[in-house]
Amino acid sequence: MRTALLAAFCLALPFSAAHAADAIEIVEGGAPSANAIVIDKMAFATPEIKIKAGDSVTWTNKDTMAHNVHFRQGPAKGAPNAQGKMLATDATWTVKFNTAGEYSYICTPHPMMKGKVIVE
Numbered sequence: 654m655r656t657a658l659l660a661a662f663c664l665a666l667p668f669s670a671a672h673a674a675d676a677i678e679i680v681e682g683g684a685p686s687a688n689a690i691v692i693d694k695m696a697f698a699t700p701e702i703k704i705k706a707g708d709s710v711t712w713t714n715k716d717t718m719a720h721n722v723h724f725r726q727g728p729a730k731g732a733p734n735a736q737g738k739m740l741a742t743d744a745t746w747t748v749k750f751n752t753a754g755e756y757s758y759i760c761t762p763h764p765m766m767k768g769k770v771i772v773e
Contacts, residue, residue, distance in 0.1 A: 675752075676750070676752040676756075677724065677748050677750055677751065677752075677756065678748065678749040678751060679746075679747075679748055679749075680709055680748065680749050683747070685711040685713070685745055685747060686708070686709035686711040686747055688702060688704050688708055688709060688710045688711065689710070689711050689712075690702060690713070690768065691712075691713055691715050692712060692713065692714045692716055692720045692766075693714075695763060695765075695766060696766055697712075697766060697767070699768070700768045701768065701770075702768075702769075702771070703771045703772075703773060704750060704770065704771070704772055704773070705772070705773055706751060706752060707750070708750060708772075709747050709748060709750070710747065710748055710750070710770055711745050711746070711747040712737070712745065712746050712747075713740075713743065713744070713745045714741065714743065714745075719740060719762075720739070720740055720760045720762070720763065720766065721736060721738060721739050721740060721746075721760055721761050721762070722746060722758050722760070722768075723735070723736040723737065723759050723760070723761045724736070724756055724757070724758045725758065725759060736761060750772040752772065754772055755769055755770070755771050755772075756769065756772065758770070
């Protein structure tokens with residue numbers, strides 16, 4: 654009986670695709686973040702940015718060719734391995750950083766384009 658009640662209670666809880674334990678969370682829709690990184694001339698204009706845990710970063714492609722943001726799996730436990738969609742000119746992509754650490758990334762088709770988000 655207790656098991657059935659516990660199961661019913663758990664099913665009644667709201668479900669979220671992102672969990673508090675997720676190091677990063679992709680933000681769909683909504684307003685761009687105040688922490689902005691422009692992609693232009695085959696480079697991330699701000700190759701390194703420092704933010705606080707819980708803050709978001711928005712990348713905006715101002716280049717004439719498509720780019721993306723690919724977080725490379727790091728040595729730290731729980732480091733993300735996430736790849737953003739290809740961004741056409743003026744397209745944006747926003748990520749919320751929930752866990753302190755260093756998050757290195759590249760543009761997959763142009764791996765010489767590198768950046769890092771440092772979350773304090």
